[in-house]
Amino acid sequence: MQFGVFYQLPCGEEQSVSARYDDTIAQARLADELGFDNVWLAELHFNKRFSIMPAPLMVGSAIAAATQKIKIGTAVNLVPLHHPIRLAEETATLDLLSHGRAVFGIGRGSNPRHFLGYNLDMEEGRDSFQEAVDLIIKAWTSDEVTHKGKYFQVGGVSVEPKPQQKPHPPIYVAANSPDTFGLVGRMGHSVLVAPMISTIEGAQAGLKEFRRNQSDGQVTGKVNINVPIFVAENRKKALDGFEGSINNYLGTLRAASHGRGMARANMLNYDLVDADFAAIGDPEECADKLRQIKQMYGADEFMCWFNTGGMVPGDEVSKSMRLFAEKVIPQFR
């Protein structure tokens, strides 16, 4: 069982942008020391309260310089907002700078504001996803790339440098909508699932599609489940410590007034998040909850979201991460 730490990096009016970045890099360093397997960094745009991290690969490079072993993944790069050749180059560069620790996490994007800000058509963008991913893999694995597709034309160039990992860094695709789950299964990649957004039923039905669509009948990719986590000495402390931050997360989604997240946030509250999607409590309670979640989805990996909402102070996040690494992770290894 693998455990990663996830960052979306919201920044409230009273928080400092620099401090949020500094905390993230410091916590990634701590996660590396504590033996977490991955740090996952989101790409999100145009909404400071929700995230100030439009360029996760740059934060990944900074983290690479500050850590030794931890793998560095995007969760996720929004493929339609990138030129595939540049995304191939950047991920290869991160792989080299980190000596083979890059993980390529990608998504199709579902937030209309992202496409608006990039002056792009959302339907076209989502449609171009598979061509873009195929082109990226070609760029990593072929000496010379020539491509005449529906969306991209590349005239005979060597895309360099190549990644350190051969044939290329592992690929994870985020899935929310049912058609994406099936697509990821057909492509043979690993899948990133956030049940809090896709609902329990949606995630379970989607994973069924993911498994049913494997081309050789056997599941080759991993199933990674995102879980908000707060560990403390007792459940009351943990519940009190997380409430404001989770409510900030839900409130920010509701205020955004667009996209899938808003519709979902309107159906959620702290009690529901605690009951169905998060692991909040003392180490034993958290371990029990994770065993339950693992079973519900057939999870191979967890993406631990220690600061959903971004309002938990840095020292409390570190404390929760330490308790988790010392008392919860060993139960799964």
Added chain:
Amino acid sequence: MEFGVFYQLPCDEDQTPQQRYADTIAQSQLADALGFDSVWLAELHFHPTFSITPSPLLLASAIAQTTKNIRLGTAVNLMPLHHPIRLAEEIATLDIISGGRAVFGIGRGIIPSHFEGFGVSMEEGRQRFDECIRLIVEAWTKDELDFQGEYYQIHDVGIAPKPMQKPHPPIHVAATGADTFELVGSMGYNLLVAPVIAGNEPAIEGAKVYREKLAQGGHDPDKGKLSVTLPIYVSENRRENERVLEETINSYIKSVHVMMTSPAANRAAAVNPRIALVQAGLAKLNYQQVIQDNTVIGTPEECVDRINYFQGLFGAQEYSGWFNIGGRLPHETVTKSMKLFAEKVMPKFR
């Protein structure tokens, strides 16, 4: 006077990208400790023997973690190959994670294969370039964009984060052709020049035109900063110099020739006078000419004289040392030369 270090980062068959990156990060750390003012990183694609830095902003993010004071500049981001909104976000991110040390260097691009690889036309030229810079500055300085350009129409969104430097990081534009020197001056930005690429005479003439256009455009000519990139090599041993440099400069020239005589380059030169001019200039590039015209090579005393000579020609505010043009010098040779330069040459100009 300020001093920088410049990296184009070629990687030959017998070198590894990992080692080339590691050396660059270590040398940037040394440059920071020695008191250099900036490190400049090129963006170049598709020709590993010429360069393996398609993503200088990732490399700069790693360098930001291991340095304290040195400024981190791109020399240059190739504007036509980027989405301006993403570039604005990325430079802002670098500015934040470096504590306000980002410098935004941009250029129009002169290597035809870059445009074929990204499926972008080389012909759109200065109008698009001008629009992209204005869009980026607006993205950095306004809460919500209200931008109605010919190429981009973006309203009601604002980027986050904004840069730490206010109103925004310094903007430097690279010029090789006469029209670009004019453009940079009339827009009021800082200027980057590499005489190895532009040629001494065109670069000197270009710098003059740049200053005239600054004044004509109502900009304060004293605020327009000129940064000149020159290959630099310092050694106490007089005879060592040229012998050590011959291999690496020839390696550079060879990689330029391969790139600028590619089928893509020939196709572009046939229809684009700007490219034809660059191609013709670079075809004449040879070791003797580079050594005589465009370099600072010698003992510390000779290098001081040489910088005084260039200063007479350019009147620049910054010289950026290309301490490993061609990339063939071993790491230890480069650091020795950088240390001598910082200890015995730089103090004469401070």
